[in-house]
Amino acid sequence: xxxxxxxxxxxxxxxxxxxxxxxxxxxxxxxxxxxxxxxxxxxxxxxxxxxxxxxxxxxxxxxxxxxxxxxxxxxxxxxxxxxxxxxxxxxxxxxxxxxxxxxxxxxxxxxxxxxxxxxxxxxxxxxxxxxxxxxxxxxxxxxxxxxxxxxxxxxxxxxxxxxxxxxxxxxxxxxxxxxxxxxxxxxxxxxxxxxxxxxxxxxxxxxxxxxxxxxxxxxxxxxxxxxxxxxxxxxxxxxxxxxxxxxxxxxxxxxxxxxxxxxxxxxxxxxxxxxxxxxxxxxxxxxxxxxxxxxxxxxxxxxxxxxxxxxxxxxxxxxxxxxxxxxxxxx
Numbered sequence: 234x235x236x237x238x239x240x241x242x243x244x245x246x247x248x249x250x251x252x253x254x255x256x257x258x259x260x261x262x263x264x265x266x267x268x269x270x271x272x273x274x275x276x277x278x279x280x281x282x283x284x285x286x287x288x289x290x291x292x293x294x295x296x297x298x299x300x301x302x303x304x305x306x307x308x309x310x311x312x313x314x315x316x317x318x319x320x321x322x323x324x325x326x327x328x329x330x331x332x333x334x335x336x337x338x339x340x341x342x343x344x345x346x347x348x349x350x351x352x353x354x355x356x357x358x359x360x361x362x363x364x365x366x367x368x369x370x371x372x373x374x375x376x377x378x379x380x381x382x383x384x385x386x387x388x389x390x391x392x393x394x395x396x397x398x399x400x401x402x403x404x405x406x407x408x409x410x411x412x413x414x415x416x417x418x419x420x421x422x423x424x425x426x427x428x429x430x431x432x433x434x435x436x437x438x439x440x441x442x443x444x445x446x447x448x449x450x451x452x453x454x455x456x457x458x459x460x461x462x463x464x465x466x467x468x469x470x471x472x473x474x475x476x477x478x479x480x481x482x483x484x485x486x487x488x489x490x491x492x493x494x495x496x497x498x499x500x501x502x503x504x505x506x507x508x509x510x511x512x513x514x515x516x517x518x519x520x521x522x523x524x525x526x527x528x529x530x531x532x533x534x535x536x537x538x539x540x541x542x543x544x545x546x547x548x549x550x551x552x553x554x555x556x557x558x559x560x561x562x563x564x
Contacts, residue, residue: 240491241394241484244436247401247429250297254402257329258293261285261403263410268514273530274538278414280407283519283549287321287349289475290403290426290547291390295322297399298388299330307332310359312385314338314372316474317346318548319390324353324360333359335385337376339367343474345552367468367477391425392482401429407543408437415540418526420547421445421454421496422476424485430545431492444535445489445496446525448473448504454481454489455496472501472559475522475548497535499528505559507531511546512560520551521559 264279282290299311310333313323320336327334334357336350347362354360365375373389380387388396403426404417417434419427427445434441447455451469457480465480481489499507504521507528511517519527526544529535 238487240432240488242398242401242429242432244432246394246398247405247433250293250395250398251402251405253297253300254293254399257296258402259285260406263407264515264517266514269510269531275530276541277530278407278411278541278543279515279527279546280403280543281517281546282403283517283523283546287318287325287353288548288550289318289322289523290400290545291318291322292325293402294396294399294425294429295319295388296326296329298393298395299323299326299332301395302330302332302386306386309384309386310334312337312376312380312383312387313390314376315390316367316477317342317350318475318550320350321346321353321550323388324350327360328353328357333357335361335363335379335383337363337365337372337379339372340364341367343550343552343555346550349550391423392484394484396425397429397485397488399429400426401433403545404430404433404543405437407545408434411543413541414438414441414543416442416444416537417543417545418529418535419443419445419545420476420522420525421447422478422522424454424481424489426545426547427493428485428488431488435492443493444529445493446529447496447498448476448525449498449500451476451478452496452498453479455498457481457486458490458496473504473522473525475520476525497529499525499532499534503528503532503534505562509560518549518551518556519546520548523548
């Protein structure tokens, strides 16, 4: 890759997104844990996007993208495909902006995410959820077909400049609130969050190391970095449903190649232990995908001793019954 080639977004795009989100998105808290610091030998700063509107960082990118629609696009509305968090984010953002939304979701999406998405669509004419089989059907093809048939604007969950810039505001806020960091740990699905955070983080702190964390069963981005090209995998079977992506984005991957130091992986068992840690020590409900970054630090997958470490806690949308089963060791 040509290191002089322009990336999809810049720090100014992230700052512009922050201005659009002001008064709309929550400025989520940064939480500390003395126990976590003792366990890891580091200073950990948890950016709690599980406390964001609709329960995940996805609201940032979705609202930023939809807020840039022109009058024609707003009348027709937005369409998206998602396992849950982007679905809720688009549905809520569309509601706030007074436009219809159509969301393509897998049949086995967490019940809480499906119910919340439909709840945000209530009373919005032209809005609906379209279900599909994630192991047999192509969500991107379904979304593109419906967008063409209905004249709606397709907003993908990660591979879109406005989505990437919106997600980057999480890192922007974190650095504004806590100052200098040595390392930033970010969960990785399709790369929207880590690419936005990498642009913001490395622009503000040029020496900042950024490491992505994927589930062991779905390490497509790790494979892609090793190969130097985007690798497509089968839908991974992992409890981290928000990271069940099959490949990195055409726009996100070049950012990851240039600005991200590397990718590590954690097991589902390690994710459950991290979820339990958040429940017991910080009194926070965090979904499996949301603890990917924290698990890498808490489980010693990456050496963080002596470092100031930012951790993006990406979301907290998990079905209560499933959450209880996982914490009880039944998952």
